[in-house]
Amino acid sequence: MNKTTALNGFAKDIHQGLTSTPKTLPSKYFYDSDGDKLFQSIMSMPEYYLTDCEFEIFNHQASAILDAIAPHKRPFNLIELGAGDGSKTRVLLDHFQKAGVDFTYCPVDISPDILNELEEKLREELPNIQVELLAGDYFELLNNKIGKFEGRNVFLFLGSTIGNYSYKKSIEFLQKLRAGMRGEDQLLMGADLKKDPSIILSAYNDAHGITKEFNFNLLRRINRELDADFNEANWMHWPTYNPETGEARSYLVSRVKQTVHMKAIDEVYHFKAWEEVHTEISRKFGLDDLQQLANETGFEVVDHFFDCKHYFVDTLWKPTNHS
Ligand SMILES: C[S@@+](CC[C@H](N)C(=O)[O-])C[C@H]1O[C@@H](n2cnc3c(N)ncnc32)[C@H](O)[C@@H]1O
DSSP, rough: TTTTTTSHHHHHHHHHHTSSSSOOOOOOGOSSSSHHHHHHHTTTTTHHHHHHHHHHHHHHHHHHHHHSSSSSGGEEEEEETOOOOOOHHHHHHHHHHHHHEEEEEEEEESSSHHHHHHHHHHHHHHSSSSOOOOOOOHHHHHHHGGGGGGEEEEEEEEEGGGGGGGHHHEEEEEEHHHHOOOOOOOOEEEEBOOOHHHHHHHTTTTTTTHHHHHHHHHHHHHHHHBBOOOOOGEEEEEEETTTTTTTEEOOOOOSEEEEEEEGGTTTTEEOOOEEEEEEEEEEEEHHHHHHHHHHHTTTTEEEEEEOTSSSSSEEEEEEETOO
């Protein structure tokens, strides 16, 4: 029997990534409890403009968003895919509650730690809203649990997480989501827009090295959970932005020829000097790209909500062929 067949998902995915050409590490594994904290630090860095933009949109346009997603205050389930700490969403939740609309908030996240933190914040700040937490991979939960919810579903997919998928994967993700949506459901999705490339690159290459730490944390997680011996001194963080493709990509680059042993699965991996391991993609969009994505996945664009600099958009979609 192949020794990876009996492994858990983490070990299997890491093994698969490091035996692919070119080598990759799946970005969903950034988010262990240390990774969650590092991502929260990233969100509060001055260079990471995405968070401020989406906060601004929600602070200034919550009323317009509510009118668009719940005309005549129709009740709905607000299902947030990859909710994280829900810091921006809480602005919307607060507004929706004050407006007296009947809704249940269902945050979904792969990281149980961040969901616990979110639950605590909701208990402190918004104790009266109805909440149903869903821990797990949203791809799996979309298939079973979420598809069975009663009532109208409004999906949130914020923070430009859609940009963390390649074009092909984002099409697959949206098609899958669309397949589980009923006629009157909607999707409000954050998307980071194309802009001055130097502003984009700085967001993934901050002066304090937090994005570097976020990438290195994945090596630490592999060392801890798979008893591996990645030596951080042998690696460098290398972020790039290509305005032609709209892709910001992060790499871990091996400074030397080296071999890494993962004792938990008894595997070794060889890296050449200056070989890259791709860790994350953050795609940037034009409005035409978003329109094309909607067309290809069975959605119609209902409205766009921009920040004042037009750096970022929360775009509201509905399934096509439904009024
Ligand atoms: C880039 S963060 C964005 C968090 C939040 N939406 C925001 O805008 O601040 C992505 C979040 O999605 C979660 N996540 C990533 N892949 C996931 C998956 N396949 N299933 C469920 N959650 C996932 C991570 O744990 C993380 O909290």
